[in-house]
Amino acid sequence: MTSFKSDPLLMIAGGILWFILGVIVFAGVIVAICIPGVLIIGGEFGGAADLSSLTPSMRWMIVLLLAGVAGVLYLGWRFFRAMQAILRSVGEGDPFIPVNADRLTLMAWIMLAINLLSIPLAVLGVNIAELAGEADVHTEADFDAGGIVLILTMFILASVFRKGTQMREDLEGTV
Numbered sequence: 001m002t003s004f005k006s007d008p009l010l011m012i013a014g015g016i017l018w019f020i021l022g023v024i025v026f027a028g029v030i031v032a033i034c035i036p037g038v039l040i041i042g043g044e045f046g047g048a049a050d051l052s053s054l055t056p057s058m059r060w061m062i063v064l065l066l067a068g069v070a071g072v073l074y075l076g077w078r079f080f081r082a083m084q085a086i087l088r089s090v091g092e093g094d095p096f097i098p099v100n101a102d103r104l105t106l107m108a109w110i111m112l113a114i115n116l117l118s119i120p121l122a123v124l125g126v127n128i129a130e131l132a133g134e135a136d137v138h139t140e141a142d143f144d145a146g147g148i149v150l151i152l153t154m155f156i157l158a159s160v161f162r163k164g165t166q167m168r169e170d171l172e173g174t175v
Contacts, residue, residue: 068121101161108154
């Protein structure tokens with residue numbers, strides 16, 4: 001049985017996952033603070049830019065953007081928690097369990113949702129920047145082949161895990 005203590009790669013991966021989760025939580029707290037800040041304080045909030053001319057509709061657009069970002073951060077948090085659970089099962093010595101297939105499927109759906117949510121969030125962000133008078137607003141709207149490949153790979157791996165656990169159960173039943 002492999003454990004975290006005897007496999008440095010598992011320990012490093014676990015540390016990286018905790019770091020990523022910490023960054024996501026930190027960003028989520030900042031976004032959660034900004035949402036009421038924009039609504040209550042408005043243009044004076046942040047001080048980095050002159051936002052004194054924010055109309056109420058622009059404030060609500062910013063709040064909608066921040067809420068979308070919070071949603072994407074939550075999805076990212078769920079993704080990496082599922083990855084942590086899979087890593088933990090590897091450390092315990094038995095990753096080929098049905099729940100890991102479910103986790104991989106969940107992770108694939110989460111990545112699909114993140115990719116789809118990023119499109120309207122980018123459009124909203126550009127719209128807000130243009131309304132705020134930003135002259136040079138650019139965004140890249142490329143087809144992310146890497147993201148699609150990741151999603152497909154996770155769905156395929158989930159099927160492999162399901163089939164593998166089923167084959168193992170069938171084999172154990174014949175012995």
